[in-house]
Amino acid sequence: MICLKNINLAYDDTPIFEDFNLSLNHNEISGILGASGIGKTTLINIIAGITPVQKGTVHGLDHQELSYIFQEPRLLPTETVYDNLSFVLHKHYPDPRKRREVILRNLDLVGLLDALNRYPFELSGGMKQRLSIARAFAFPSRVLIMDEPFKGLDVKLKSTVMEAFKRSYQAMHKTVVFVTHDLDEVLDLSDRVFVLGSRPAKVLATEVILREPGHRTPLENMDKKRASLLKSLL
Amino acid sequence: MKTSITNPRITGVLGVLLWVGLWHFAALAINEPLYLPRPLEVLERLVTILGEKDLPIILAASTLRVLTAFAFSTLLGVGLGTLCGLHPTLENLFKPLVSLIRATPVISIIILAIVWLSSSNVPIFTGILMCFPIIWVSTVKGIQSTDPLLVEMANLYQVSSLRILHKVYLPGALPALKAGLVSALGLGFKVIAASEVLSLPRFAIGSLLHDAKVYLEIADLVAWTLIIIALSAVFEGLLEKSLALLTRSKEVNPL
Numbered sequence: 001m002i003c004l005k006n007i008n009l010a011y012d013d014t015p016i017f018e019d020f021n022l023s024l025n026h027n028e029i030s031g032i033l034g035a036s037g038i039g040k041t042t043l044i045n046i047i048a049g050i051t052p053v054q055k056g057t058v059h060g061l062d063h064q065e066l067s068y069i070f071q072e073p074r075l076l077p078t079e080t081v082y083d084n085l086s087f088v089l090h091k092h093y094p095d096p097r098k099r100r101e102v103i104l105r106n107l108d109l110v111g112l113l114d115a116l117n118r119y120p121f122e123l124s125g126g127m128k129q130r131l132s133i134a135r136a137f138a139f140p141s142r143v144l145i146m147d148e149p150f151k152g153l154d155v156k157l158k159s160t161v162m163e164a165f166k167r168s169y170q171a172m173h174k175t176v177v178f179v180t181h182d183l184d185e186v187l188d189l190s191d192r193v194f195v196l197g198s199r200p201a202k203v204l205a206t207e208v209i210l211r212e213p214g215h216r217t218p219l220e221n222m223d224k225k226r227a228s229l230l231k232s233l234l
Numbered sequence: 235m236k237t238s239i240t241n242p243r244i245t246g247v248l249g250v251l252l253w254v255g256l257w258h259f260a261a262l263a264i265n266e267p268l269y270l271p272r273p274l275e276v277l278e279r280l281v282t283i284l285g286e287k288d289l290p291i292i293l294a295a296s297t298l299r300v301l302t303a304f305a306f307s308t309l310l311g312v313g314l315g316t317l318c319g320l321h322p323t324l325e326n327l328f329k330p331l332v333s334l335i336r337a338t339p340v341i342s343i344i345i346l347a348i349v350w351l352s353s354s355n356v357p358i359f360t361g362i363l364m365c366f367p368i369i370w371v372s373t374v375k376g377i378q379s380t381d382p383l384l385v386e387m388a389n390l391y392q393v394s395s396l397r398i399l400h401k402v403y404l405p406g407a408l409p410a411l412k413a414g415l416v417s418a419l420g421l422g423f424k425v426i427a428a429s430e431v432l433s434l435p436r437f438a439i440g441s442l443l444h445d446a447k448v449y450l451e452i453a454d455l456v457a458w459t460l461i462i463i464a465l466s467a468v469f470e471g472l473l474e475k476s477l478a479l480l481t482r483s484k485e486v487n488p489l
Contacts, residue, residue: 068391076405
């Protein structure tokens with residue numbers, strides 16, 4: 001379990017987190033839902049160890065074992081699709097044959113096998129984000145951190161990118177922690193949802209969205225769950 | 235096919251003809267070759283100089299000085315510039331020194347170098363001092379203009395520092411660095427010629443420029459100047475081409 005205990009963080013005397021606690025299960029997709037500006041990205045940066053806290057601790061996480069999907073794809077503009085993946089895998093897969101195998105498998109999962117030798121400027125926004133998903137899943141991590149990974153994509157692209165994520169997730173289960181302000185994304189992807197609200201940020205509600213093992217189809221009462229989450233957000 | 239007046243090649247040739255024409259008419263108007271020789275006189279002297287036995291040695295010696303100074307400046311400028319671009323504290327330590335060198339008149343550096351060094355080393359020393367700051371500044375700027383989000387991504391994925399330098403910083407820094415290298419090489423030819431005029435090493439274009447001045451052979455002076463311009467243009471072009479080849483896939487595509 002990833003445990004955040006008594007986290008305190010303030011920017012210019014404005015408290016963002018005050019004795020904040022959160023527990024996230026391993027091998028689940030934990031969605032953290034909250035309005036813009038509430039501190040979602042800060043929270044995920046604290047979990048990732050990017051932002052140091054003034055007080056409190058984060059347990060149950062080895063920062064060597066993290067991969068990331070950012071709001072923007074963050075691809076190397078001078079490297080091909082293949083080399084963008086190779087760039088982060090060199091250290092962990094020194095054998096070129098093994099590395100190639102991992103890269104091709106992950107590109108196949110996100111539907112980019114045909115774009116192997118293309119450069120990022122030759123890819124659409126959706127393809128770029130799919131490549132960043134492939135990079136995160138190809139990296140040998142136990143935990144995947146996602147910061148609003150579908151933000152800025154139109155409805156059609158978002159659905160393609162989400163499908164790519166689901167395919168990769170089914171092939172390689174990781175503990176996923178992601179933040180978003182989009183209720184539909186959370187309902188579609190999460191096993192467990194935490195609603196973040198007010199300032200200093202608090203967990204206002206926790207909702208478990210059960211799914212059949214190995215499937216991404218929710219079992220029951222999605223409308224009720226949506227309404228309950230929406231209520232806690234408001 | 236229609237030939238357009240806006241074709242850059244045609245307008246370029248027209249530009250050269252226009253300015254050479256103006257030079258010709260100005261020389262005719264002044265009518266004093268000691269002040270301004272006619273283009274044809276200069277061309278005649280140029281042909282004679284190009285046929286001289288010692289010319290290859292003179293050109294090679296001066297070019298070698300420029301290239302030596304340029305190579306040292308590149309090693310120093312890129313090496314220190316990269317370190318300073320990555321570490322602001324180091325940049326602050328080097329900034330005053332680089333600013334001082336940049337602000338010092340080239341003539342002061344040449345005279346000091348004449349006092350300190352042998353005549354054949356003066357041009358190289360001066361060249362290094364003049365080219366290094368340009369390369370240092372462009373490297374620092376280039377490194378600092380690298381996308382910080384890419385650097386953060388690479389660090390989070392635990393990519394080695396050397397690999398980050400090669401795959402993230404180098405492509406980010408290349409446009410600024412290329413511009414710096416090309417302008418440093420151009421400056422190198424000018425500075426080293428000036429330095430040769432004052433330090434008078436054996437086998438040097440600058441020494442011959444000095445002789446032309448002393449003996450009031452103005453056509454020779456202009457002809458040697460044209461040779462320096464041509465050499466500089468050829469080497470700048472070669473550098474641009476080799477940098478383009480070396481970095482073809484390494485530069486950030488603007489699209």
